[in-house]
Structure formats: C-alpha cells, structure tokens
Amino acid sequence: MTQDLFRHDAYLRECAATVLAIGDQGIVLDRTVFYPLGGGQAGDSGWLLLADGTELPIADTRKAKDAEGRFTDQIWHQAAPQAAAVLPVLKVGDRVTARVDWERRHRLMRFHTATHLLCHLVPQLVNGCSITPDYARLDFNMTDPLDKDALSAGIARLVAAALPVTVASISDDELDANPALVRSMSVQPPRGSGRVRTISIGALPAAGGQPGDGPKVDYQPCGGTHVANTSEIAGVVVTRIEKKSATTRRVVLGFAPAGT
Numbered sequence: 512m513t514q515d516l517f518r519h520d521a522y523l524r525e526c527a528a529t530v531l532a533i534g535d536q537g538i539v540l541d542r543t544v545f546y547p548l549g550g551g552q553a554g555d556s557g558w559l560l561l562a563d564g565t566e567l568p569i570a571d572t573r574k575a576k577d578a579e580g581r582f583t584d585q586i587w588h589q590a591a592p593q594a595a596a597v598l599p600v601l602k603v604g605d606r607v608t609a610r611v612d613w614e615r616r617h618r619l620m621r622f623h624t625a626t627h628l629l630c631h632l633v634p635q636l637v638n639g640c641s642i643t644p645d646y647a648r649l650d651f652n653m654t655d656p657l658d659k660d661a662l663s664a665g666i667a668r669l670v671a672a673a674l675p676v677t678v679a680s681i682s683d684d685e686l687d688a689n690p691a692l693v694r695s696m697s698v699q700p701p702r703g704s705g706r707v708r709t710i711s712i713g714a715l716p717a718a719g720g721q722p723g724d725g726p727k728v729d730y731q732p733c734g735g736t737h738v739a740n741t742s743e744i745a746g747v748v749v750t751r752i753e754k755k756s757a758t759t760r761r762v763v764l765g766f767a768p769a770g771t
C-alpha cells in the first residue's frame with residue numbers, strides 16, 4: 512500500500528520513499544505527499560528525485576485500480592512525457608524523494624477550502640465539483656439566482672475572520688446517523704477504513720461572545736487537502752455564476768487580478 516502522508520499533514524512538501532512498483536499506469540511508492548485525483552480535486556504534479564539527484568517529473572497522480580476497476584490502497588505517480596529518458600533508470604526498491612509542486616498544490620488547497628466556505632454561504636446540496644490550480648467550480652442543486660458580489664464579499668469576510676481549519680474523523684456509523692453532514696450528491700464520502708475523514712472550519716464568534724464560541728462555519732466529510740486557516744485563501748473571489756440547468760447554479764471561483 513501507499514501511506515498517504517498528505518491526509519494528515521497537507522503542508523508536507525516532500526518525503527523519502529521507496530519504489531514498490533513501476534508499470535504502465537505509473538510509479539507506486541510506499542509513502543507519498545502526492546494527492547491523487549479525487550473528490551473533485553485535481554491530482555498533484557511534482558518530481559521524484561533519484562539518489563543521484565536526477566529529477567523525474569510527475570505530471571499527475573491517481574488512485575490505483577485493480578483489474579475490476581476498484582480502487583486499491585496504492586497511488587500511481589504518472590511520469591510526465593519528458594521523463595521518458597530518466598524512467599528506464601528507475602528500479603523497484605530504489606530510494607527517492609517525492610517532492611510535490613508546492614506552489615500549484617497550495618493553490619489547490621486554497622480553492623478547496625474556499626469551496627467549503629461556499630457551502631456555508633450557499634446552504635444547498637452540491638451536485639458537481641471541480642478544483643484545479645487555476646479555478647474551482649461548485650454546482651448547487653437550486654433554482655434561486657445567486658449574487659456574485661455578495662458571495663465574494665461573504666468569502667472575504669470568512670477569510671478576514673482567520674478561521675482555523677481542522678482535520679478529524681468520524682466512524683461510518685456516526686456518518687450514517689447524520690446523513691445531513693454529506694453536502695455533496697456527486698462525491699461519495701471517503702469511506703473504506705471504518706472511519707471517514709472530516710474537515711471543519713470555524714467557529715465564528717458568537718454575538719457578543721468570545722472568538723470561536725459560535726457555530727462552526729462548515730463541517731463535512733472530505734478527503735481533500737486544505738489550508739490550516741481561512742486567512743490563506745485571501746485573493747479568491749467568485750468570477751462567474753452560471754445557470755447550468757433549470758435546477759443547477761454553477762459558482763466559479765478564481766484569483767482576483769493583482770492589485771484589486
């Protein structure tokens with residue numbers, strides 16, 4: 512299996528690892544800081560550094576599948592085309608350093624946490640989600656119109672509040688007893704181990720109270736990588752709202768142009 516270090520610490524930029532397998536689908540390591548495509552969030556890119564310092568560029572990361580198409584507990588690091596010259600040198604058992612493209616990953620983390628802020632601002636079920644390094648989009652199952660500037664102002668307010676973002680977990684049974692925790696109709700909670708990872712944001716100050724004793728801003732099952740504090744999301748705004756269908760409103764997030 513591949514130990515998924517990023518689930519416990521999204522800020523790990525690199526780790527030492529051993530090559531377990533090399534195949535058509537990619538390179539499997541015993542542990543990694545690379546997030547595999549899932550839950551709407553794009554897979555990481557970066558580099559494997561070989562013992563002699565050679566860089567092997569990784570273009571994408573995926574969860575491995577078995578012959579029946581079921582996800583396994585391995586993660587495939589997909590070599591970039593320009594790695595073709597280096598790839599034949601790599602052997603099973605080699606020690607490497609897995610280094611994620613941190614600048615790209617941090618943008619993914621900012622956008623992913625921003626989509627959870629949107630879930631607070633738009634309390635409707637989500638039926639589509641895509642998080643990329645350049646933009647994120649969230650589709651809400653709703654018919655009422657949404658106001659772009661009001662949502663951007665709402666995000667800015669939650670960013671200015673500098674709310675902590677916390678990773679925890681609940682049991683499958685606890686999740687089954689609280690189905691309302693699942694905000695998404697399109698992304699299944701990250702089950703499989705008997706416990707489901709959760710992300711909570713908050714809490715806002717209660718009226719006249721101490722910081723953090725109000726209700727949580729957001730709490731939902733999620734396997735993605737997140738910033739540790741909403742203040743890191745600064746600069747993310749709603750760039751577009753689309754009426755995708757009669758029952759779907761799409762909210763697109765992007766970075767505000769520099770200087771605004």
Ligand SMILES: [Zn+2]
Pocket residue numbers: 550623627732733734735
């Ligand atoms: Zn999420």
